[in-house]
Amino acid sequence: MFNHLSSSFKITFAYLIFGILWILISDTLTNILSHTIENIQTVQLIKGWFFIFFSASILYFISTKLFKNLQQAKDEADEAKALLENIINNAPVRIFWKDKNGLFLGANKLLLEDIGVKDISTLLGKNDKSLHIQETSEYMQDDQYVMKFKIKKLNYIETLTDKEGNRKILNTSKVPLLNKNGEVIGIIGVFQDITQHVEIENQIKKQEALILQQSKFASMGEMIANIAHQWRQPLSIISTSATGIKVQKEMGMLTDEFEFESLDSINENVQYLSKTIEDFRNFFKEEKIKNEVDIEEILSKTLSLVSSRLKNRNINIITSYERIVFETLETELIHVFINIINNAIDAFEDVTTEKFIFIQTQQTSNAIVISIKDNAGGIDPNILNLVFDPYFTTKEFSKGTGIGLYMCKEIVVKHLHGKIDVKNVEFDYKEKSYKGCEFTIEILI
Ligand SMILES: Nc1ncnc2c1ncn2[C@@H]1O[C@H](COP(=O)(O)OP(=O)(O)O)[C@@H](O)[C@H]1O
Ligand SMILES: [Mg+2]
The missing domain is CATH 3.30.450.20 (PAS domain)
Incomplete structure (x- = not known):
């Protein structure tokens, strides 16, 4: 606004000055140079015409420029309005x-x-x-x-x-x-x-709940298989001891010493059975409360749950622990470790060389890192990025569900706010080279 006024004022002022100067100078010159009245009249007439032409040209020049600018501003405003309407309509x-x-x-x-x-x-x-x-x-x-x-x-x-x-x-x-x-x-x-979005989200939630349910059954299955393994040996000891007592009694050869020894052995093994069932029962308890735990304790509980499968297949566990105490969901973490170790045990099926599972724990400035590595040959690189997908399995129908690692990822990411990754590794141990895969779990603290 101020600019318009000052420009208009400047133009008018310049015109005024020019007009005054023109009249003063031209009149003075005419009076000096013209000697007759007729001469002066003719010069004045020419001056007048000249001034009119000159003013008209300036007026023409200024008005065309002004109208052009005005049109340009209007075009720009129309364009901006159309663009705005376009944006609003197409957003x-x-x-x-x-x-x-x-x-x-x-x-x-x-x-x-x-x-x-x-x-x-x-x-x-x-x-x-x-x-x-x-x-x-x-x-x-x-x-x-x-x-x-x-x-x-x-x-x-x-x-x-x-x-x-x-x-x-x-x-x-x-x-x-x-x-x-x-x-x-x-x-x-x-x-x-967002109707569709909400519907899809609900479907995903239902699907997740279903997978969770299935995974519970699947891990229950894996656990029962573990219990069966774990119980085979003590049950056979109990049976042998009881049969021994009975046979010796029938033959009249039963000594007190043998009887006590056998009864002690039966008692010991029954207590072992009762302890394992207690371990498994704890494992299935629905508890979602974090408590303070020692990582070493968690891993030794895990190993005791799979101990008989490890023993049966001659798998050596090599551990390297740092003492780390932190708050976590214990059962869920055990669940993750069991799934990973069970997979390693499965992978050893056709392996004839010495078998190892290396477990290492480490504390960094902001996380606890647990790595579980085997020498069972590794995972085909083409499927390495699929192993955490639900239902992805390379095992026979009766042996694999493809839920284990999916659940591990769910637990680590959603419940423990951490990360889980897998990679194939080649490494030396006791001067021999091995290939396998390594799972790394990182839990932020
Ligand atoms: N330690 C391992 N060595 C080789 N392959 C593995 C290992 N762990 C997992 N896998 C591969 O990842 C797949 C998915 O594992 P998982 O989700 O536990 O399902 P499942 O054990 O039921 O097949 C397995 O079928 C297997 O091909
Ligand atoms: Mg599995």
Whole structure:
């Protein structure tokens, strides 16, 4: 504004000065150079014509420039308006704006489609009540709230139910519309239809719950197999001892010493059975409370749960522990270790060389790192990135479910807020080279 005034003032002032100077100088020169009255009259006439032509040219020059600028500004404004309309109409969200009384000032195409309005003109100047939507009073309350307190209401979930009862789920944000003095003159709202998104999310949750259920059965299966292994030897000792007593008694050869020895052995083994069943029972307890544990203790509990499978297959466990005490979900962590060790035991099936599982723990500045490495040959590189997928297995139907590592990842990432990775490794141990895979679990502390 100030600029326009000063430019206009400058042009007028320059013209005024030029005019005055022209009259003064040209008149003085005419008087000096012309000696007769006729001469002066002729020169004055020429001067007058010249001045008119000169002024007209300047006027023409200035007005064309002004009109050109004006047209250019109008074109630019039209272009900006069209671009803005284009953005509003094509933005992948529903947009509307209303005045202070909640009457529609505008809305984009997507919103019109959503509420079944063909032409924007039928909406302008009306309030939400004209929309035949069940939730209108809630919408209007929200509008009033945002405008009255001049605050933003962002990303809240609400519904839109049309007169046929079709319900959509919306993610809505409303902000006050301000004039340049910062006063509230209305409201701007945007919303997204997230119905499909919510449905997909619900499906995923159901699917996850199903997998969790299946994984419980699967790990129960693996556990029962472990119990069966674990019990085979003590049961056979109990049976042998009892049979021994019976046979010797029948033959009249039973000595007190033999009887006591056998009964002690039976007792010892029954206690062992009862302890293993207690271990497994604890393992299946639904507890989600973190308690303080020693990583070494957790790993030795894990190893005792799989000890008979390890012994049967002559698998050596080589450990290198750092003493680390931290808070965690003990049962879940044991679950993860058992799954990884069980997989290593399975992988040793066709291995004839010496078998090793190396377990190492380490504490870094912000995490506890546990690595479990075997020398069973490793995982085919083509499937290395699939092993954590649900149902991915390379084992026969009766032997693999493909749930184990998926569950490990779920537990480590979602419950323990950590990371789990696997890689193939080549390494030397006691001057021999081996190949295998290494699982690394990192739990942030
Ligand atoms: N230590 C390992 N050595 C070789 N392959 C492994 C090892 N651990 C896991 N795998 C591979 O990862 C797959 C997925 O494991 P998992 O999710 O526990 O399912 P499952 O044991 O039921 O097959 C296994 O089928 C196997 O091919
Ligand atoms: Mg497995």
